[in-house]
Amino acid sequence: MAGDNPYDGLPKSAFWKSGVVTESPLSLEGLYEPKFRITQQDRIATAGSCFAQHIARFLKARSFQVMDAEPAPPFLPEGLRQAYGYATYSARYGNIYSSTQLRQLAAEILGEFRPQNFVWRKGAAFVDGLRPAVEPDGFASEDELRVNRAFHLNRVRALFQNMDVFVFTLGLTETWRDRASGTVFPTAPGILGGRFDQAAFEFHNLTYGEVFAAMTDFIRLVSALRQGRPLKIILTVSPVPLTATASGKHVISATAYSKSVLRAVAGDLAAAHDFIDYFPSYEMVTNPAARGQFFTDNLRTVRESGVQAVMAAFLRAHGVETAQPAGLTPPPPDVHGEADFTLDGGASEAQCEDALLEAFGG
Amino acid sequence: MAKALVLGNSHVAAVKVAYDQNRTLFGDIAFFGATGLDLAFTTVEEGRIVGADRACLDMTILKHFSPEAKVEYLEKYLAQGRPSRAVGEQFQATGGSARIELGDVSAIFYVCGASPYDFARAGEGFAPISSGMRRVLLGESLDKQFLLRNQILALRAQRPGLRHYLVGSPLLARANVKADAVGMAAVRQKRAAIQDLARNYLFDDVFMPDEAVLEPNLVATRAEFFQSGREHALDFQRDAPEARKTDHYHVNGAYGLHVLSTFVAPRM
Numbered sequence: 001m002a003g004d005n006p007y008d009g010l011p012k013s014a015f016w017k018s019g020v021v022t023e024s025p026l027s028l029e030g031l032y033e034p035k036f037r038i039t040q041q042d043r044i045a046t047a048g049s050c051f052a053q054h055i056a057r058f059l060k061a062r063s064f065q066v067m068d069a070e071p072a073p074p075f076l077p078e079g080l081r082q083a084y085g086y087a088t089y090s091a092r093y094g095n096i097y098s099s100t101q102l103r104q105l106a107a108e109i110l111g112e113f114r115p116q117n118f119v120w121r122k123g124a125a126f127v128d129g130l131r132p133a134v135e136p137d138g139f140a141s142e143d144e145l146r147v148n149r150a151f152h153l154n155r156v157r158a159l160f161q162n163m164d165v166f167v168f169t170l171g172l173t174e175t176w177r178d179r180a181s182g183t184v185f186p187t188a189p190g191i192l193g194g195r196f197d198q199a200a201f202e203f204h205n206l207t208y209g210e211v212f213a214a215m216t217d218f219i220r221l222v223s224a225l226r227q228g229r230p231l232k233i234i235l236t237v238s239p240v241p242l243t244a245t246a247s248g249k250h251v252i253s254a255t256a257y258s259k260s261v262l263r264a265v266a267g268d269l270a271a272a273h274d275f276i277d278y279f280p281s282y283e284m285v286t287n288p289a290a291r292g293q294f295f296t297d298n299l300r301t302v303r304e305s306g307v308q309a310v311m312a313a314f315l316r317a318h319g320v321e322t323a324q325p326a327g328l329t330p331p332p333p334d335v336h337g338e339a340d341f342t343l344d345g346g347a348s349e350a351q352c353e354d355a356l357l358e359a360f361g362g
Numbered sequence: 363m364a365k366a367l368v369l370g371n372s373h374v375a376a377v378k379v380a381y382d383q384n385r386t387l388f389g390d391i392a393f394f395g396a397t398g399l400d401l402a403f404t405t406v407e408e409g410r411i412v413g414a415d416r417a418c419l420d421m422t423i424l425k426h427f428s429p430e431a432k433v434e435y436l437e438k439y440l441a442q443g444r445p446s447r448a449v450g451e452q453f454q455a456t457g458g459s460a461r462i463e464l465g466d467v468s469a470i471f472y473v474c475g476a477s478p479y480d481f482a483r484a485g486e487g488f489a490p491i492s493s494g495m496r497r498v499l500l501g502e503s504l505d506k507q508f509l510l511r512n513q514i515l516a517l518r519a520q521r522p523g524l525r526h527y528l529v530g531s532p533l534l535a536r537a538n539v540k541a542d543a544v545g546m547a548a549v550r551q552k553r554a555a556i557q558d559l560a561r562n563y564l565f566d567d568v569f570m571p572d573e574a575v576l577e578p579n580l581v582a583t584r585a586e587f588f589q590s591g592r593e594h595a596l597d598f599q600r601d602a603p604e605a606r607k608t609d610h611y612h613v614n615g616a617y618g619l620h621v622l623s624t625f626v627a628p629r630m
Contacts, residue, residue, distance in 0.1 A: 070489065073481075073484065073485060073486045073489070073491065073495070073499060074429075074484060074485035074486075075425075075426065075429075075484055075485075075499055075502055075503060075507075076495065076498065076499060076502075077498070077502065080498060084495060125494075135492050135494060135495070136494065137492075137494035138492075138494065139492050139493070139494075140492065140493035140494070140555070143551070144490070144492060144493060144551060144555075147490050147544075147547045147548055147551050148490045148492060148548075150544045150547065151488070151489060151490050151544050151545070151548050154542075154544050
C-alpha cells in the first residue's frame with residue numbers, strides 16, 4: 001500500500017505500542033502465523049532442550065500423534081518413567097541441547113560418525129555420555145551400555161524415517177566435546193558421570209556458522225534416511241536462560257549470545273526452506289510485555305502458566321484451540337512462589353541436566 | 363507326605379502330565395490347581411493352604427500375574443471379589459483334598475502364567491532393560507505385585523525352612539517372532555540379568571526356559587511343545603470354563619518333563 005512513508009499501512013503488530021504494549025502477553029496477535037498446519041493425523045517427533053518436553057506433553061494431551069519410538073516397559077511404575085528417559089521425547093535420547101549433538105545423532109545412525117569417549121564411569125556403573133540422564137543408576141557394564149545404545153539408535157532411525165513433523169527446540173550453543181574425535185556431549189564430563197580431563201575434553205561455544213551448518217547437515221542426513229520422503233520441521237528456541245556458562249562471560253551475556261545465535265539460525269532456516277517453520281516460543285516467554293512473569297523465582301524456570309500460554313498460542317494457530325484453554329488466565333503480576341511443575345496432573349517436571357550445574361555453581 | 367508341592371493354575375497340567383507318565387523318575391510330588399487367578403483366594407492357616415472367599419486384589423496385581431489376559435476377564439475378579447469357583451472344591455478335584463497340608467513338603471513350585479522371563483508378554487519386546495531398571499521391574503513383579511505374595515510371606519513366617527520357586531509358563535506360543543542382531547543381543551542380556559537377579563526377590567529361584575525349549579530367538583517356545591497342551595490343561599481342570607476360552611498358552615507334557623527334569627527335581 002502506498003503511503004507517505006514505508007511504515008504507513010503496516011499492521012499493528014509491526015509497531016511496538018500497538019503490537020506489544022497494549023496487547024496481552026498471552027496472545028500477541030500476529031506473532032505466530034504457521035507456514036504450514038500440523039494435524040492430528042501427522043506423526044510428530046519431538047527433541048531438543050528441556051523446554052521441548054512441554055511441547056510433547058501438550059501435543060499429546062490434545063490428541064496429536066506424538067511418536068514414541070521407545071515406550072516404557074508397561075510394568076515400569078508411572079512415577080519412574082521420566083527418570084528413565086521415557087515419555088519425555090519421541091525416543092530415549094534425553095535432552096539434545098545443541099545442533100551439533102543433533103547432527104551427531106543422525107550421523108551415528110547412518111554410520112557416518114562413531115562417537116568416542118562416551119562410556120563414562122560413575123562409581124561401579126557405566127554412563128552413556130551421549131544421554132547421561134536416561135539411566136539413573138547407570139549401566140552394569142560397558143556391554144550393557146552398548147547393547148542399549150545400539151537398540152536406541154535403531155529406534156531413532158525408525159523414528160526419523162517415519163515421522164511427518166519434527167519439532168526441535170534449540171537450547172544451547174555452549175558444548176563440551178572430545179578433543180580428538182569431536183564427539184559432542186549434552187553435559188560436561190564429570191557432572192553426571194565420567195571425569196573431566198582437560199587433555200581429553202574441551203569447551204566449545206558454537207558460532208552462528210557452526211549451528212547453521214550442523215542443522216543443514218542434519219537435514220541432509222535425515223533426508224538420506226528418509227530417501228527423500230518429505231518432512232516438515234518446526235524449530236523453536238528455548239526461552240530458558242543458561243544455568244551456567246563456561247564462556248568466561250557474564251551468564252547474562254552468554255545467554256544473550258546463545259539465544260541470539262540460535263534464534264538467528266532458526267529464522268534463517270525457516271526463511272530458506274518451505275518445509276521449515278519457526279515457532280516463537282522464545283519471544284512469547286521473554287518479551288517485555290510478559291514482565292518476567294512467566295519465570296519462577298529463580299528467573300529461569302518457565303512457569304506452567306508460561307508453558308500453557310505458549311502452547312495455547314501454538315495450538316490456536318494450528319486450528320486446535322480457538323479460545324483460551326480452560327483454567328488458563330494471565331499470570332497475576334504479584335504471583336510469587338508458584339510451585340514448579342509436578343509429575344501429577346497435567347503439569348510435569350522437566351528433566352534438565354543443566355540444572356545440575358546449579359549444584360556446582362551455587 | 364510329598365516332599366514337593368506343585369501348585370498353580372491350568373499351567374500345572376503340563377507338569378502333572380509329565381509326572382504321571384514318568385513317575386518312577388521323580389520323587390513324591392503333590393499337585394494342586396485352581397483355575398485362572400483363583401489361587402489369589404487362598405490363605406495360610408497353621409501351615410496349611412486353604413481356600414478363602416475374599417481376597418484383596420487390584421488390577422495391577424492381576425495384570426502382573428496374567429499380562430496377556432483381557433481387562434474384562436480381570437475385571438470380573440475385581441467386580442465379584444470372589445473366585446470363579448470355590449478354591450477348596452478345585453483343590454479337592456485336582457489334588458484330592460480341599461486344603462493343602464504341607465507336612466513334609468520342603469519346596470513349593472508355583473506354576474502359573476507370570477514369570478520374569480515373560481518379558482515379551484509383559485510388553486518389553488526386544489527392548490533392552492538395564493540391570494538397574496530390571497531391579498525395579500523385578501521388585502514390582504515379584505516383591506510388590508505378585509498375586510500370592512501375602513501367602514508366601516505367611517508361609518515364610520510359619521514355615522521358615524520351606525523354599526519357594528516360580529515356574530512361569532512359556533513366553534510365547536508363536537514362533538514367528540523375529541529379532542535382528544541388536545534385538546538378540548538385548549534378549550541375551552535380559553535373560554542374563556534376570557538370571558542374576560531374580561532369586562533376590564520373593565522366590566528362592568525362578569525357572570528359566572533354556573534353548574532346548576525355545577526358538578532360536580530365545581523368546582518364543584518351540585511349536586512342538588504346544589501340541590496337545592490345551593487338552594492336557596482342560597483335562598487337569600475339566601471344570602474350569604475360563605480355561606477353555608482363554609487357552610492359548612498351554613504347553614504339553616514334553617515341556618512339563620523339561621521343567622521337572624531341569625528345575626523341579628534338582629531342587630527337591
